[in-house]
Amino acid sequence: MNWKKKLLALGLSLALTLSLAACGQKTAAPEQTDEPAQTEEPAEAPETPDDTAAFKIAALKGPTAMGLVELMKASDLAGAGEDVPQAYDNLPDAVDSYTFTLAASATELAPQLVKGDLDIACVPANLAASLYQQTEGQVVTLGINTLGVLYIVENGNAVQSLADLEGKTMVASGKDSTPEYALRYLLEENGVDPDTGVVIDWKNEHSECVSALASGAATIALLPQPFVTVAQSKMPDLRVALDLTEEWDKLDNGSALLTGVVVARKDFVEEHPTAVATFLEDYGASVSWVNENTADAAELIAGYGIVDSAAVAEKALPYCNIVCITGTEMKEKLSGYLQV
Secondary structure, three states: OHHHHHHHHHHHHHOOOEEEOOOOOOOOOOOEEEOOOOOOOOOOOOOOOOOOEEEEEEOOOOOHHHHHHHHHHHHHHHHHHOOOOOOOOOHHHHHHOOEEEEEEOOOHHHEEEEEEOEEEEEHHHHHHHHHHHHOOOEEEEEEEEEEEOOEEEEEEOOOOOHHHHHHOEEEEEOOOOOHHHHHHHHHOOOOOOOOOOOOOEEEHHHHHHHHHHHOOOOOOEEEEHHHHHHHHHOOOOOOOOOEEEHHHOOOOOOOOOOEEOOOOOOHHHOHHHHHHHHHHHHHHHHHHHHHOOOHHHHHHHHHHHOOOHHHHHHHHHHHHEEEEOHHHHHHHHHHHHOOO
C-alpha cells in the first residue's frame, strides 16, 4: 500500500538524524550519526562555541509544548531581570536568549523552519521525517519530546480490545499523519482490516470528534490527550477503552509509539553545538519539573494558552507521556517507529 511505502522511506531517511548529548549532560557536544552513504566529515565544533546564541523556538499547542513551560517562564523572568528557577540559575545568559512561539498547526511551522525564521521546533514525528527528506537533510532531529498520546474512547462498553472494533464505526482526526498510521498498523496487527473491517469517519479537527461524541452522532472515537480529558469533562460517562501506547507495546516490535520530536536547522546546530547541547539540558530540566509538579505546570500551560484550562491540563498531564529523549535512545526509538 502507498502509505506503507511512504512511511518506510521516511523512516529510512530519518535514520540520518543528528545525535546530541543526552538531557542533563551539558558537556557533550552534538555529533552526527554514522552513515555509509555519507562521505562528508562531521563539522568540527568551533574552538569557542557561542553559548549565548539567540534561539528562535516554536512548538504546537498541546502535549508537544507542555514540557517547555518552565523554560518559557524562566526565559520571561530572565528577560525581565528577575531571578530564574534554580535549575537555570547558572545559565541566565542562555535562558535569556530563548524566544518562544506557539502555533495551532504544524503547517504554520514547517515553512518558517525551512526559510530560517525558526531555529528549533517541536513538531509531529512524521513531519520531522518529511522535512528531513524535503530539505535533503538540512532539518534534523534533536530528540523525542512526546511518546504516545492516542486513545480509543467510547460511550459504552463494547470495545475491550482492538479486535472489538471489527464492524464498528468510529470518528477520528489526523488523517495522513501519526494518528492514521498508528491506528491502521494496530488494527492490522490485531486482525482488523482498516479499509473494510471498520468504518473510520475522518474529521478535520480533534474538536469535531469531541462534538460528534457529545451530540450522540458517534459513540467511539480516536482522540489524543488533552482532548480525551476535554471530552470527559463534557461527558462524565465517556470511557477510555484502549491506550494505543499500551497496545503498541504489546506487540514487542522493538519500537515505541511516538508523537512529537524536537527538530532544528542543521546549519544552526553546527554553528552553535555547545549552545544547542545546553538548550537540551535546559529542556530536560523543564520536562522533569513539569512531570514532577503537575498542578503548577498546569497553571503555566493554561497561562501560555497551550490548553484552555488549568484543570484540564492537570488531569491530562499524567497521560501525555512528556519526555526528553536524545542520543542513541532517540535514534533507536524514532527510526524503529518510522520503519514500522
